[in-house]
Amino acid sequence: MxxxxxxxxxxxxxxxxxxxxxxxxxxxxxxxxxxxxxxxxxxxxxxxxxxxxxxxxxxxxxxxxxxxxxxxxxxxxxxxxxxxxxxxxxxxxxxxxxxxxxxxxxxxxxxxxxxxxxxxxxxxxxxxxxxxxxxxxxxxxxxxxxxxxxxxxxxxxxxxxxxxxxxxxxxxxxxxxxxxxxxxxxxxxxxxxxxxxxxxxxxxxxxxxxxxxxxxxxxxxxxxxxxxxxxxxxxxxxxxxxxxxxxxxxxxxxxxxYIEVEKEKNKEEDKKQQHFYSVGDKRRMTSAPGGTEGREKKKESCWFCLKSPNVEKHLVISVGGSMYLALAKGALRNDHVMIVPTNHIKCQQFLESSQQDDVEKFKRALRTLNRTSKKSTTVFFERSLSTSHMQIQALPVPRYSVNDIKDVFYTFADKYNLEVQEIPAGEDWKEMVPPGSDYFIAEFENQDKLVFLCSQKVRFPLQFGREVLASEELLNMPRRVSWKECKISKEQEEHDVKEFRKSFLEFDPFKVDDSDSDSD
Known part of the structure; x- marks a missing residue:
């Protein structure tokens, strides 16, 4: 032009x-x-x-x-x-x-x-x-x-x-x-x-x-x-x-x-943030490691706590200090993985700084793997609604631009009348989530984020992340939106984990010797 x-x-x-x-x-x-x-x-x-x-x-x-x-x-x-x-x-x-x-x-x-x-x-x-x-x-x-x-x-x-x-x-x-x-x-x-x-x-x-x-x-x-x-x-x-x-x-x-208007808005946000941290401190009593007896009961029955008898350990790819990487159950593809806390934590809002550091190490490794081996960009997403244990899902997407992928998220947001806020890389997205609110967050290759607040007035689609990524505009597999329709045998899951672990080993920030790779 x-x-x-x-x-x-x-x-x-x-x-x-x-x-x-x-x-x-x-x-x-x-x-x-x-x-x-x-x-x-x-x-x-x-x-x-x-x-x-x-x-x-x-x-x-x-x-x-x-x-x-x-x-x-x-x-x-x-x-x-x-x-x-x-x-x-x-x-x-x-x-x-x-x-x-x-x-x-x-x-x-x-x-x-x-x-x-x-x-x-x-x-x-x-x-x-x-x-x-x-x-x-x-x-x-x-x-x-x-x-x-x-x-x-x-x-x-x-x-x-x-x-x-x-x-x-x-x-x-x-x-x-x-x-x-x-x-x-x-x-x-x-x-x-x-x-x-x-x-x-x-x-x-x-x-x-x-x-x-x-x-x-x-x-x-x-x-x-x-x-x-x-x-x-x-x-x-x-x-x-x-x-x-x-x-x-x-x-x-x-x-x-508009300086004064923004000052008033910032004061309101500060009040929300202060309330969030006061509520967060109480919540950590039941959500963070070392919590109460109620938390221990949740951990024992949780499908994702690493020490729970219900966890499917054959899905685990790599274990870090406070996080582990696993193949997603009912994955969209055989390289659809999740970053999960080893202990019982509801969502990212309650992570300590060291735990967040482990999350970021896994993210960097997955971005590098997908860029170099698959020529793909990586999309991460987390839904805190109707979940008791944090799961950050990660999927490689063919080399669309970040803006193209964002556009698809915006299209689906319009479809469901969802509230969305874009957070540039480097800014703290947690500040915009009101205390006690559920949310959905998507993060892109450049670390920009889209945050969707789960309002009581609008029903948030539980498979939103899968629906967007499985759409014809991105991975073109709309029939695989429901994870229940994507179940495979345990033998196939073990095979996919083994293959992914091989490709990930070079980039694994928590690399261990082969002799220790299957240890509990």
């Missing part, structure tokens, strides 16, 4: 004024265009629904490819629910509930439709924390977002600038966090016309310099006050720009206005 400068139009709320919209946009396009696209972050349907039907039926026509957000009122929701593939009419596309749209020119547009809801209802004109988390995760796949469009204002956006001479719309703190996290170059909303001074997305002298964000609110089409409601600008997609070009900032650039 060439480094093309795109000509873009953005309009405020239409509220059914399609005659004014089409006349103005088509005139501007004829005189100053052609424009590549028109974005409408505001409310498109008005009180007179007939005008929307007229747009849909071709009574009004736009000469510029136009992208709109969904309903902001319950009464308007049905008019979006039956749109197929986003097509409203010729040249008009409904983007959807939330997501990231990338044009053929490389322009990335993040969007979220509707108004913020408290999450207690499924009203289609409302978005929730889950929607914001998914959008944040989807945006994280890209190297940056060019444009963010939302129906509502974020909180605190006017900090560090002079207050305007109009009533400021009530902002949404969750949108402040979204904007501060995904850092769009432009953030467009609907409301009274206001163009804020650009703000920087880094702390001077503390963080690497990066691009700034321009926040722009546009008025309603054809408003009586004649305030600006159509905005035109040129934009080169950031994927085609050098770092030096992106870092250029106007002299009037201000500090990030």
């Amino acid at each position: 060439s480094k093309e400068t795109l000509k873009i139009l953005v309009a405020g709320s239409v509220q059914g004024n399609f005659k004014q919209l089409c006349t103005r946009v088509n005139n501007v396009n004829s005189k100053s265009g052609p424009f590549h696209l028109l974005l409408i972050p505001g409310q498109v349907i008005g009180d007179n629904v007939e005008t929307w039907l007229g747009l849909r039926d071709g009574s009004y026509k736009l000469d510029v490819p136009t992208y709109v957000l969904g309903a902001t009122k319950q009464a308007h929701s049905p008019y979006f629910s039956h749109i197929v593939d986003g097509e409203v009419t010729e040249n008009v596309t409904y983007l959807g509930r939330r997501g990231v749209y990338t044009t053929t020119n490389g322009l990335s547009i993040a969007y979220i439709s509707g108004v913020f809801g408290d999450g207690t209802s499924n009203e289609p004109h409302c978005y929730t924390e889950t929607d914001l988390n998914i959008l944040q995760a989807q945006s994280g796949i890209l190297n940056g977002i060019d444009i963010l469009i939302t129906n509502q204002w974020p909180s605190d956006v006017l900090r560090y600038v002079k207050n305007p001479d109009f009533p400021v719309p009530e902002g949404i703190p969750q949108l402040s966090h979204l904007a501060n996290t995904i850092k769009p170059r432009y953030h467009f909303v609907s409301g009274p016309y206001y163009e804020r001074l650009p703000y920087r997305n880094h702390k001077i002298l503390h963080e690497k310099a990066t691009f700034c964000t321009r926040f722009i609110s546009l008025g309603c089409a054809g408003n009586k006050n004649k305030s600006k409601w159509l905005y035109a600008f040129n934009c080169v997609p950031m994927k085609h720009m050098s770092d030096d070009e992106l870092r250029k900032q106007p002299l009037e650039t201000t500090e990030n206005p």
Whole structure:
């Protein structure tokens, strides 16, 4: 793709004024265009629904490819629910509930439709924390977002600038966090016309310099006050720009206005973390090695505790200080293995640092093995829901890019309406899991992670990890999703363990002599 400068139009709320919209946009396009696209972050349907039907039926026509957000009122929701593939009419596309749209020119547009809801209802004109988390995760796949469009204002956006001479719309703190996290170059909303001074997305002298964000609110089409409601600008997609070009900032650039909002959010997270550790200390009495009598009873009957009479030792490949590697029961393939604690520990949240170190040693060894011997990337996943003993499963996947594999996880997350958060390599994913909550975590070759919170409102599929990896997009073995359908004889299991142990021996961080390999 060439480094093309795109000509873009953005309009405020239409509220059914399609005659004014089409006349103005088509005139501007004829005189100053052609424009590549028109974005409408505001409310498109008005009180007179007939005008929307007229747009849909071709009574009004736009000469510029136009992208709109969904309903902001319950009464308007049905008019979006039956749109197929986003097509409203010729040249008009409904983007959807939330997501990231990338044009053929490389322009990335993040969007979220509707108004913020408290999450207690499924009203289609409302978005929730889950929607914001998914959008944040989807945006994280890209190297940056060019444009963010939302129906509502974020909180605190006017900090560090002079207050305007109009009533400021009530902002949404969750949108402040979204904007501060995904850092769009432009953030467009609907409301009274206001163009804020650009703000920087880094702390001077503390963080690497990066691009700034321009926040722009546009008025309603054809408003009586004649305030600006159509905005035109040129934009080169950031994927085609050098770092030096992106870092250029106007002299009037201000500090990030969302600092205080983020401080409040961090305080809440600190409280959660403190509570987690206080709860964790109590839980370790029953979950960690050296626990109570109740824990001892669980260990005796557990299928995974290495000293339990129920453990199938013929599946064990290698034993470390506090972890062991074993062939998965009902494996998807004969190189599907698990990292398991030797003692009774429910999940990774309760691991001591030395135990986590053993986990990481096994992970590094498996990554190296799969890269060198199988020309594959390694995916790890763990589910803490409906399990009493930690199991981190590992599977090699043909050399798809990490982003391609993530996309499949996001597709299945959308299918089941799951909350997901992306955690970059090096950051502590445990901080985002509320105390006592169950979770599913997937980790990739570059050590990025996707964390899915198991909400009581949405049933989490117990075979989620297997379903994603067995999908046609990855391993293409959808009939092997259920481990019960993949059972093999003990003789075959012993053969697979022996073969895997041979290939793993060179990379085994806990290598032992052959004479000791079968010892208990």
